[in-house]
Amino acid sequence: MTPLPDVDVVVFDILGTMVDEPGGIERGIRALPADPARSHTGDLLHLWQRHVDERQQDILAGRRPYTDSTAIDQEAAEHVAAAAGVGDTDAIRALAASAQRLEPWPDSVSGLARIAARLPVMGLSNAGHSALTRINAHAGLRWHQVLSAEDVRGYKPHPDVYRLAVANTGLAPERLLMVAAHAWDLRGAQAVGMRTAYVERPVGDPPRPGDAFDLSTKSLDDLAAVLTGD
Structure with a gap:
């Protein structure tokens, strides 16, 4: 599959998207x-x-x-x-x-590792810093950077949370791809100019008929294939 062009950093929601x-x-x-x-x-x-x-x-x-x-x-x-x-x-x-103490989805660890071998990967979560340390350790998730909405004293989908990710990369928002199993989360990312990828999970918020995300995949493995070309 052809990699999605012009993506420099992949930003992942964690709760629901990477862990159950x-x-x-x-x-x-x-x-x-x-x-x-x-x-x-x-x-x-x-x-x-x-x-x-x-x-x-x-x-x-x-x-x-x-x-x-x-x-x-x-x-x-x-x-x-x-x-x-x-x-x-x-x-x-x-x-x-x-x-x-949340378990990763079956493809979370391997899919994240595949993407991280090609592109910087960042976690962006409503969970606070202390919670993220335990969540990521329990699930075995390895990031290049992890950001919490705690840093802006708010919660997604407030735009300041997504702007936090943009500011930490020093890139234009359209160079970041936000990945989530929650359509509401992706709409928040779209509002600040980020690109978006919906990943289907047994839990989450499916897209509405009017949603238009850049990518929509059945699994993180499918997303990894698109982003890496493998």
């Missing part, structure tokens, strides 16, 4: 010492996800001061544990930590 975030949290919920956690895992996962999304939206809207992802995950864990009838602090702490 919902799966890790589900495992943490199932480990809670309560029957509701085992019989209503899906509902409790949705409760966690809604809490995180609402808190991030509050921060983006200026209704709440910036709080990093680790603190928000702790809040979500406490919220879920309360709904499951769990009050044990060690169990809640373990549940919160499950958000940083």
Whole structure:
């Protein structure tokens, strides 16, 4: 396959795109010492996800001061544990930590390595720095650079997060390719002039009919083939 021309740096979303975030949290919920956690895992996962999304939206809207992802995950864990009838602090702490013990998708490590052999690869995540250290170590993801939305005290899809990646490369935004399994993330990157590649994952936000991304692939291996020409 012909490599995509004029791309100098490949920027990857991490949560959902490179690692199975919902799966890790589900495992943490199932480990809670309560029957509701085992019989209503899906509902409790949705409760966690809604809490995180609402808190991030509050921060983006200026209704709440910036709080990093680790603190928000702790809040979500406490919220879920309360709904499951769990009050044990060690169990809640373990549940919160499950958000940083996330498994990579089967092609994440190999696909990233293939692309990194040809082009600089950068992680760009809403996860805070301390969380990213643990997430990347657990999943075995190796980057040339990792950036966190914590650096701009915000969250994607705020444009400042994508501009952080652009500023750290010293390149024009159109020389960067943003890779994500979330169409909302790619729209945010497009808004600052970055090129975009959607990678299909079992979780994420599929493109809408009106979306027009530069690339759309079934897997990271397929993306690696396009970017490397192999």
